[in-house]
Structures are given as C-alpha cells and as structure tokens.
Amino acid sequence: MKNALPLLLAGLLALGSALAPTPASAQDTTPLDGIVAVVDEEVILRSELDRAVGNILAQYANQPNQLPPREILERQVLDRLVLMRLQLVRARDNGIRVSDGELNQAIQSVAARNRMTQDQLRDRLSQDGLGYEEFRNSLREELMLERLRQSYVQSRVQVSEAEVDQLLAVREIGGPEVRLSNILVALPDGATPEQIATAERKITGIREVIMKGELDFRAAAIRYSDASNALEGGDIGWRGYDALPQNYVGMIRAMQPGEISQPLRGPSGYQLVQLVETREAGRQTATEYNAQGILVRPTPTLPPEAARQKIEDLHRRLVAGEDFAKLARENSDDTLTRADGGDMGWFAINTWGTAIGNQIQQLADGELSAPFQSDSGWHIVRRLGMREQDVTEVNRRNQAREVIGARKAEEEFERFLRQLRSEAYVETRLAAAG
Secondary structure, X not given: OOOOOOOOOOOHHHHOOOOOOOEOOHHHHOOOOOEEEXXXXXXXXXXXXXXXXXXXXXXXXXXXXXXXXXXXXXXXXXXXXXXXXXXXXXXXXXXXXXXXXXXXXXXXXHHHHOOOOHHHHHHHHHHOOOOHHHHHHHHHHHHHHHHHHHHHHHOOXXXXXXXXXXXXXXXXXXXXXXXXXXEEEEOOOOOOHHHHHHHHHHHHHHHHXXXXXXXXXXXXXXXXXXXXXXXXOOXXXXXXXXXXXXXXXXXXXXXXXXXXXXXXXXXXEEEEEEEEEEEOOOOOEEEEEEEEEEEEOOEOOEOHHHHHHHHHHHHHHHHOOOOHHHHHHHHOOOOOOHHHOOEEEEEEOOOOOHXXXXXXXXXXXXXXXXXXXXXXXXXXXXXXXEEEEEOHHHHHHHHHHHHHHHHHHHHHHHHHHHHHHHXXXXXXXXXXXX
C-alpha cells in the first residue's frame, strides 16, 4: 500500500475487513457475487477475497514483482481468511467482545504509534483507499482474535522456576540477537519419496534464483514460501539464540548478515534461512526508588471530604516533626505497608501506580510530598532514595520465562488451530469462482 501506515496490527491492512461473517443465505441476495469458500454455515465471497487481495496488491504497488502469481496469492489469502473466520466464530461463541470504548482506545493507540492525531489517521486511511468504518471493523476483529488466543493459552501455559533454571543452564539468554527471514517448501505428514524429492528440487531452485540476483530473498518468500509469514516477505523478526532451534544455532552464528543458508530439512519441510542483521545486548539497568507512604481510603464511614481532611492533618503532623513510621502504623489504610511503618521498599517507578510514581519522580531524597489523590484514596509519600539497579540477571530469567511461555503458547495455539480447522466443514471453490 502506497505510504501505508507502518505495522498497525498484524495483517490488518493486508486483509482489510474481509472477516465479517456472511451467512450462507447471502448467495440468495448477492447472485452476482461468487462464493470462493464455504465455512460451516457461512461463506466467503469473491468480493471479500478480491478486497483482501486488492489491499495486498496496493501495499506492493511499487514492487509488483515481489508478489507471486495471482492464483497463488489468492490461495494464500483465502487460507488465511478461512482460518481467521473460524477463529472469529469461536471467539463470538465464547462470548469475546470488544466494546466501542475499548475500540476507541485501540484506535488512539494506533494513531499515537504512527505519530498522528485521529483526524490525521482518518485522512491517511482515506488516502490509502481504506474506509474508516472498514478500518474499525478490522481492528475490532484483530482484537477479538488476540483475546481468543490469550484466553485459550492462558490457562494451559505454565512455566516453572525449574524450567527457567534448565533453560539458562543450556542456552544463552540475554546475549546477542539476530533478525531472520525464512522460505518454506512444505511437506505433508507422511510425505512420499517423490514428494520429498520434488520439494528438495524446488527449494534448491529457489536458492539458485536468489543467488543469481533474479529475486531478492523477500520477493522469493512472497512468491514461493508456504509459511504463514510469506506475505511478510518471510520475516521472522528478532530472536535471541535462546529462542532458536538448537541445531540451527551453530549454523547461524557462522553466518554473516545477508547470507542465506543451504536448504534445511525440518519437520514442516525444506527451508532457507537468511540472517538479515545482528545486534548485541549489553548490561541492563533500571532506576529504582525507596519510599514511605500513608494511604487514607474513603469509606462509607469516612466520606471523601473527611478523608481529605484526615490526610491534611497527618501531613501537618509530619511537617511538624512527628515520626512517619509511627503515624503510618496508626493511620494508614494500606495493608501492604502499614505494619512496616509505610515502608514501600525498593520499586520501579510505576509499581505502585502512576499517581505515586509521578510524585516520587518530583521529590528529592528525604522530601515529603503534599497530600495527593489517586483511585485508591489520599496519599502522602516520602522519598528515601534512588538507585540504578543491575537487572541483567532478573531480565535474563524473565526472558527465559517468556521464551518458554511463548514456545508453549505457540504450540498450544497451533494445536488449537489445527483442531479448529479439522472439525470445521470447509469447501473451497477458488478455481471455479474465478
């Protein structure tokens, strides 16, 4: 798409709003609009597929040679539409909804990430040929799909400290990172020797085309790859060596940016891997603060105005020299810190909320804040100190936990998608619907 908004959400502008359910009876009211797929009790219309494909063609208007032939592109897009339609139906059946307020917040976030106002975003969408309501519908559906994924994997993915220890013992976490792309020539389960030989010849031929300079890697991925990231030019994104299959690490370490691997046989078929670029990860630090706090929470027996008067009285007593810890133990409604005299420990700036974080940042060590209000009630805080803390090890463990969790989540959700697809009735009519 010409001057397209960068990275709104995965697949958002590529597919447009081609996901809204269309009842099977739609064929009676739209006789001129052919059906390209039947998905359970719904259909995907030729117009939906054409709109989704058209968005991709517009996205690559200046690089048309990077796209595969029309029939291959249509198949790729239709497969994605079918799977997304199935997920949307499941999300709605599970009661997943996105309110207008949540949608408006998401649109504000999209505009902010693209350094635009909402009016500017609306204008840009119009320039790119995407209606604002179409955009809203697409974004709502993307949010629903993400919530479906989160709800499915949340209860099924647990990471133990023992798993974190085990991964840290055998793999490098928090070290250099690599950005990779891949091209996959898929093989079915139980592939025959002929299918294997054909796939090997195809992946070898693709590599030769790239090495001769007839296509760059990105264009070849879009044109030939069977992977789900084909329309993104095969981009895998940034990965630490810890997140790579162990048998690939040595090979990728030996590669230079821009270099392409020899054909590799994996569980899904044959693939090529390109090392796009590398970056180093250094020592990581975080600013932490130490403070004391007193909270006065309004209650049915302590109305808001009385709570405000109480916190102001406590502030006057502190200014007059009374002991903070003693007053906190006797008066604070914060059950987490009251017994410790209001000691909040060392914490990152917004650990206790943005209202407290904003006050702490404005204070000098030893300085007492004026009374201020948050959603919890009225506060007084005294900043005791600030330090730069080395969080490299903490982050390494968190990264290890995320690596394990992401791998488990991906495996669980891929299993769910395969099951969803296998249980659905899907009839594609692409060849006949041209």
